[in-house]
Amino acid sequence: MTQRLTRKGQATRERILQAATELIARQGVAGTGTEDVRKAAGVSGSQLYHYFDSKQALIRAVITRQADAAPVPDQPMMGTLDSFGALRAWADAAIERQEQNDGRGDCTLGSLAGELGAADEDSRADLSNGFLRWQSLLNASLLAMRDRGELRAGTDLDELSLALLTALQGGSLLSQTLRDTRPLRAALNAALAYVHSFAPGDGTKP
């Protein structure tokens, strides 16, 4: 659909999605009505309806938009995290961002999955596709490391990419609930140590 929009149409659509993302971060999906989004985006009801004919369509577009973005906003996509240094820098940026976010809430793929997971099958499929895309990007990074001999031959890359992704999600969930960055820090430390344990030679220390 986006391909058929004019540049102005695309900008309007993006403004609506941006407003929805910000409202969901603060109020959750259940607490965000299309009328709130319409007002925040400064568009008419018929404009909103032109781009998204239901709340469900809007939420699915928010999911797709967040899946297209980097898992840690303003940080590199997961396809470029192809060294221990890059992975550590990415983890530090995630922790830093959590620290700054403190209490404001978030509208990431993880928080959307947390709220929508059980409720509806279309959203679940969209969220699932998003996570799998992140995982395949991360796998490409880990493959580059394995090809260069920084990870042992035969290392199960799926296992490592899932350990990193679940650490980001579980750590963020607990850090947001506890308003404390330590859960995210511990989760990412554990996942990075696990990745490092597959390095040839000394695999004990990250």
Added chain:
Amino acid sequence: MTQRLTRKGQATRERILQAATELIARQGVAGTGTEDVRKAAGVSGSQLYHYFDSKQALIRAVITRQADAAPVPDQPMMGTLDSFGALRAWADAAIERQEQNDGRGDCTLGSLAGELGAADEDSRADLSNGFLRWQSLLNASLLAMRDRGELRAGTDLDELSLALLTALQGGSLLSQTLRDTRPLRAALNAALAYVHSFAPGDGTKP
């Protein structure tokens, strides 16, 4: 309040909470109305209101009930996981349970935090207390291991308990979204390997 109820009153209250928990597992908090709960529990409106005067009160009681339960239902509380063998058995039980649950949804502290986290401060505080209680139980287990010399002196127990808890939460979230046990398996493998890396001597292999 529960202390002042008769045995029959306690049973009714528990029946309502059980019905709410099952509905929330399938439909989420937002999708579960008090009227659904009333019907499922087979009580009158005035009975429901007698125990829970709002949906908010009901949800907070569900949170407290789930925080009192073991993080992995039908498995030991976290205060008794005081050996590498007990931790591994607990992780395997969590994976096994996820496998059986496939797609049915859940009403755990983690899934409640995922749905309610951003939305309301009372729930966030209840959820936070629940996670901290689990963490302190887990810390007691890890302390016993450290006292017996199974973990090195000076090991940061908070870091390890948070790594285990976030692995359970992040792994469950992705496994439920992807309908695949591999994320939970990878998350728990990574966390257990991290705990094991603090054992004296060879800390590389779980």
